[in-house]
Amino acid sequence: xxxxxxxxxxxxxxxxxxxxxxxxxxxxxxxxxxxxxxxxxxxxxxxxxxxxxxxxxxxxxxxxxxxxxxxxxxxxxxxxxxxxxxxxxxxxxxxxxxxxxxxxxxxxxxxxxxxxxxxxxxxxxxxxxxxxxxxxxxxxxxxxxxxxxxxxxxxxxxxxxxxxxxxxxxxxxxxxxxxxxxxxxxxxxxxxxxxxxxxxxxxxxxxxxxxxxxxxxxxxxxxxxxxxxxxxxxxxxxxxxxxxxxxxxxxxxxxxxxxxxxxxxxxxxxxxxxxxxxxxxxxxxxxxxxxxxxxxxxxxxxxxxxxxxxxxxxxxxxxxxxxxxxxxxxxxxxx
Amino acid sequence: xxxxxxxxxxxxxxxxxxxxxxxxxxxxxxxxxxxxxxxxxxxxxxxxxxxxxxxxxxxxxxxxxxxxxxxxxxxxxxxxxxxxxxxxxxxxxxxxxxxxxxxxxxxxxxxxxxxxxxxxxxxxxxxxxxxxxxxxxxxxxxxxxxxxxxxxxxxxxxxxxxxxxxxxxxxxxxxxxxxxxxxxxxxxxxxxxxxxxxxxxxxxxxxxxxxxxxxxxxxxxxxxxxxxxxxxxxxxxxxxxxxxxxxxxxxxxxxxxxxxxxxxxxxxxxxxxxxxxxxxxxxxxxxxxxxxxxxxxxxxxxxxxxxxxxxxxxxxxxxxxxxxxxxxxxxxxxx
DNA sequence: AGCGCTCCCGTGAGCGCTCACGGGACTGCT
DNA sequence: AGCAGTCCCGTGAGCGCTCACGGGAGCGCT
Numbered sequence: 001x002x003x004x005x006x007x008x009x010x011x012x013x014x015x016x017x018x019x020x021x022x023x024x025x026x027x028x029x030x031x032x033x034x035x036x037x038x039x040x041x042x043x044x045x046x047x048x049x050x051x052x053x054x055x056x057x058x059x060x061x062x063x064x065x066x067x068x069x070x071x072x073x074x075x076x077x078x079x080x081x082x083x084x085x086x087x088x089x090x091x092x093x094x095x096x097x098x099x100x101x102x103x104x105x106x107x108x109x110x111x112x113x114x115x116x117x118x119x120x121x122x123x124x125x126x127x128x129x130x131x132x133x134x135x136x137x138x139x140x141x142x143x144x145x146x147x148x149x150x151x152x153x154x155x156x157x158x159x160x161x162x163x164x165x166x167x168x169x170x171x172x173x174x175x176x177x178x179x180x181x182x183x184x185x186x187x188x189x190x191x192x193x194x195x196x197x198x199x200x201x202x203x204x205x206x207x208x209x210x211x212x213x214x215x216x217x218x219x220x221x222x223x224x225x226x227x228x229x230x231x232x233x234x235x236x237x238x239x240x241x242x243x244x245x246x247x248x249x250x251x252x253x254x255x256x257x258x259x260x261x262x263x264x265x266x267x268x269x270x271x272x273x274x275x276x277x278x279x280x281x282x283x284x285x286x287x288x289x290x291x292x293x294x295x296x297x298x299x300x301x302x303x304x305x306x307x308x309x310x311x312x313x314x315x316x317x318x319x320x321x322x323x324x325x326x327x328x329x330x331x332x333x334x335x
Numbered sequence: 336x337x338x339x340x341x342x343x344x345x346x347x348x349x350x351x352x353x354x355x356x357x358x359x360x361x362x363x364x365x366x367x368x369x370x371x372x373x374x375x376x377x378x379x380x381x382x383x384x385x386x387x388x389x390x391x392x393x394x395x396x397x398x399x400x401x402x403x404x405x406x407x408x409x410x411x412x413x414x415x416x417x418x419x420x421x422x423x424x425x426x427x428x429x430x431x432x433x434x435x436x437x438x439x440x441x442x443x444x445x446x447x448x449x450x451x452x453x454x455x456x457x458x459x460x461x462x463x464x465x466x467x468x469x470x471x472x473x474x475x476x477x478x479x480x481x482x483x484x485x486x487x488x489x490x491x492x493x494x495x496x497x498x499x500x501x502x503x504x505x506x507x508x509x510x511x512x513x514x515x516x517x518x519x520x521x522x523x524x525x526x527x528x529x530x531x532x533x534x535x536x537x538x539x540x541x542x543x544x545x546x547x548x549x550x551x552x553x554x555x556x557x558x559x560x561x562x563x564x565x566x567x568x569x570x571x572x573x574x575x576x577x578x579x580x581x582x583x584x585x586x587x588x589x590x591x592x593x594x595x596x597x598x599x600x601x602x603x604x605x606x607x608x609x610x611x612x613x614x615x616x617x618x619x620x621x622x623x624x625x626x627x628x629x630x631x632x633x634x635x636x637x638x639x640x641x642x643x644x645x646x647x648x649x650x651x652x653x654x655x656x657x658x659x660x661x662x663x664x665x666x667x668x669x670x
Numbered sequence: 671a672g673c674g675c676t677c678c679c680g681t682g683a684g685c686g687c688t689c690a691c692g693g694g695a696c697t698g699c700t
Numbered sequence: 701a702g703c704a705g706t707c708c709c710g711t712g713a714g715c716g717c718t719c720a721c722g723g724g725a726g727c728g729c730t
Contacts, residue, residue, distance in 0.1 A: 013715095013716090015715090015716055015717085016716065016717065017716080027716090027717080027718095028718080028719090031717070031718060031719095035718085059716080059717075060715085060716050060717070062715080062716075062717090063715075063716030063717035063718085064716080064717055064718075065717090066715095066716080066717070066718090067716090067717055067718045067719075068717085068718065068719095
């Protein structure tokens with residue numbers, strides 16, 4: 001019952017030897033009691049357990065980990081846990097890791113690319129592998145992860161690392177096809193506000209659009225927030241009032257656009273159809289529910305963990321072609 | 336450049352001694368090179384670094400942790416990362432932990448109370464402290480966390496553990512006051528669907544309601560989902576068509592109610608005012624934006640980490656009265 | 671009595687690393 | 701030449717734990 005808390009004085013760590021001495025046995029016997037091993041008398045075992053409890057003993061995970069090489073800890077690095085997409089990815093990774101009994105240390109870089117390197121440096125000496133969504137150049141990544149399995153998420157270009165690729169080409173094509181079938185001919189896109197070049201999702205959009213013989217130049221960059229989506233939509237409609245449908249970089253932007261459309265008095269989907277990307281659960285909460293090119297985030301997490309497992313065990317790693325999550329059009333109320 | 340991956344054969348761990356041998360120095364010199372210590376020639380240092388890289392050496396966190404007692408890892412146990420409230424709590428805790436250079440291992444029990452014990456058992460030998468939202472009885476908690484600092488979140492009754500208390504009394508009072516000021520007299524509540532007794536939030540509501548001289552008996556239990564909120568609202572309105580305002584257990588339920596109200600053709604807030612609880616960021620995404628009794632989740636996370644720090648260092652712990660996060664009415668479009 | 675067996679328990683070794691110390695080689699000074 | 705001082709580098713010890721082994725005590729059997 002008495003848990004001796006360190007009261008300002010030297011909180012010397014209680015070791016297995018202290019317990020052994022207190023119980024009048026050897027450290028090995030203590031170890032046996034604690035780990036539920038066989039070769040121990042049940043009376044002795046209870047005595048040891050009591051002593052351990054009385055002293056407030058807790059085994060050192062370091063010492064144990066040093067001798068038993070079984071605990072696996074992987075680091076999950078994401079830009080922003082509050083971004084629902086990454087929340088879903090994280091939840092999926094946690095779930096997949098749990099089935100293997102792995103620990104997951106989560107690092108949120110707060111959308112600051114410069115934090116990535118610091119995080120990576122810390123991480124590199126704390127985990128057995130890394131799963132993450134990085135924006136820093138590959139060379140930097142490589143520098144801090146020497147010899148450690150790394151699985152990237154949503155990295156567009158092929159790298160020397162494993163990467164779970166997100167392929168939305170077919171899904172976006174289906175989305176545009178759907179809009180065209182509904183009679184839309186003027187379709188805009190609210191892209192992600194990247195520095196220079198448009199996103200790969202924009203590429204998918206333009207290919208799909210031209211394949212359907214419609215103009216694909218109606219693009220406005222948007223901040224990756226609901227507000228960003230809203231103002232981008234306003235901007236788009238101001239320049240091109242004849243636009244009747246928009247495809248967005250992701251669901252957050254789409255939801256912002258949805259909200260803005262309502263404020264502008266445009267009914268959805270009659271006067272403006274909206275299709276997002278990601279397929280967040282969140283999309284079902286807004287009204288009307290969001291049509292989206294959905295990603296299977298659970299599969300994404302499972303794939304990442306699976307690949308880490310293979311890299312770690314030296315098994316044959318999954319080929320790049322198997323590490324793909326494809327977007328799939330999920331029809332709902334907004335288009 | 337060559338990173339010798341374990342190719343099916345015995346993936347023997349490369350130790351500091353291997354690097355030392357390869358570089359023709361002692362292990363201590365290797366340690367010096369890797370840890371950026373002083374007493375080493377820069378040429379030697381480079382040679383060691385090259386050797387380490389060539390061998391794909393990565394220091395063992397266990398061995399390092401065993402001798403340097405500085406890395407702190409805390410476990411964060413939450414029922415469901417996909418529940419936005421817990422996402423915010425987790426993000427806040429991560430942020431607060433980061434400023435201290437602590438690692439955070441996240442465990443998602445998937446809303447299954449029986450998982451809590453298993454998780455706790457694993458956790459108890461893997462982290463230095465636990466922050467979590469548990470539903471299991473205190474006695475069970477105690478059994479698995481002997482001698483380990485534990486900080487609970489939102490635990491209603493006082494326990495022998497530290498707990499960050501959520502006090503919504505004043506906020507809920509303000510919410511009811513606001514509704515009354517708007518002329519509402521028939522105010523319902525969509526409570527959390529607990530087993531037996533109503534939630535403490537419901538208590539706050541009834542006290543606030545009776546204080547304003549209005550009937551507080553209009554309660555319907557709801558699943559903690561948007562759909563749950565929707566059907567609970569439908570049920571409430573079916574039984575009591577004269578209800579013009581609802582207070583909900585949390586924002587998710589409120590958002591579901593909002594959606595359902597729209598479907599029923601009730602305009603918000605004119606024909607139905609809705610006030611939620613939690614103050615999720617999510618509330619700003621729906622239309623109209625949600626009025627809510629908001630919790631400062633960042634403060635919640637910071638408090639939890641702060642308390643853990645004190646428990647860990649043996650400093651004087653924060654008193655229960657300081658470990659309170661108070662709900663505050665945040666007015667928005669829905670009421 | 672002697673053997674083998676089971677049931678407990680303890681001892682040495684070692685996991686991979688860092689800390690404290692010691693000591694050689696070289697410099698510059700008296 | 702002799703000495704202190706600086707700059708490197710290596711050696712023992714030990715962090716706290718588990719594994720492999722050895723061995724004593726007690727039993728029943730031939």
